[in-house]
Amino acid sequence: PSWFDEIGAQPPIEVFEMNKAFLDDTDPIKVSLGIGAFRTEEGKPWVLPVVKQAEKAIVEDPAMNFEYLPILGLESFTNAATRMLVGADSAAWQEKRAFGVQSISGTGALRIAADFLSTVVPNITKIVYISNPTWENHRLLFLLAGFNEVREYRYWDAQKRGLDLQGLVEDLHAAPERSVVILHACAHNPTGVDPTQEQWKKIVEVVKERKLFPVLDSAYQGFASGDPDADAWAVRYFVSQGVEFVCAQSFAKNFGLYNQRVGNLTVVTNNAATIPNLKSQLTIVVRGNYSNPPAHGARIVSAVLNDPTLTEQWKGHIQTMSGRMKAMRGLLREKLEALKTPGSWKHLTDQIGMFAYTGLTVKQCQFLIDRHHIYLLKSGRINVCGISPKNVDHVSKAIYEAVT
């Protein structure tokens, strides 16, 4: 007998299972539209040239070593990450009311946030609101951190293939005071639909009125518009309205550092005097989870963001990546329309960022996988980077077949 005899199995994580099925597929026609990683026109991963350059200097530095970082991480990195998010000219930065905690990528930042809210901040309801739909890990992260309940707020209007602002505001309006709300800072995953500036103003209004605590999730800064500053507009609007929040930042996508797990949790407080205590509490959260973060990827991001020339180069890479994503949206739409594929495909180019929410049904998605070796999530979400001029005819014809 074993202690473990009675333990059942959990369902697999869809996106990773899908990626494995793609890798195992031996048909050369296969296309991966599943996992959220940038791909070149040749369908290859891209190491950003500026990242390579910065890494080389780090590795070749004779003073480089593998000593532990401080528990809250590499300060030159957390400062640069925080500044990149809130902006050097924002009140929070100028008044030294914002600071960062290095994390195990964006996921780790969300987990620190969830633990912090669950165990440190007084009188939180332990109810967290997530968008319907959202990145599926939000739910799990907050439940494992001790939240009692996950509630969904309306976000996606399937009919008009856009934001259901009224539903969103109504649902947040009905939330108990001191609940937590997760909001995607930009390039919403999976819908590719962000609120407009006017809509954000309404959202911030209800957050203030209902006394909700915002956890912002910034996994794609730069990927929505191609400009990291423009993509931080919503976050900076929260700052300008004097709303306190935490924001999970991922450097997986915008630096192409996926498996390096580089992230930051930015904390914005209205009272700079609280920072030493907050840092001491966050130190305990991190210490009890993994003690201290890894250095390599953080050193790379720090080197780039603290050097104006390298930062400019990086911004160029962001343009390259977001430009390719925009181009592939346009190309797929054009091909689907040329084939006279039933329905409107305008949403493909209206949506922004890495993901398109196609509106394909579960059955249609399964058909694409089974018949055409095109891998995508059952929600109909596709990573537009998976499309290239070489495979777009195959993909568009397959979608045509799936919907007709």
Ligand code: PMP
């Ligand atoms: N939030 C959202 C909305 C995401 O899409 C992702 C990446 N899939 C993350 C957070 C975190 O990713 P990572 O831990 O790789 O930074």
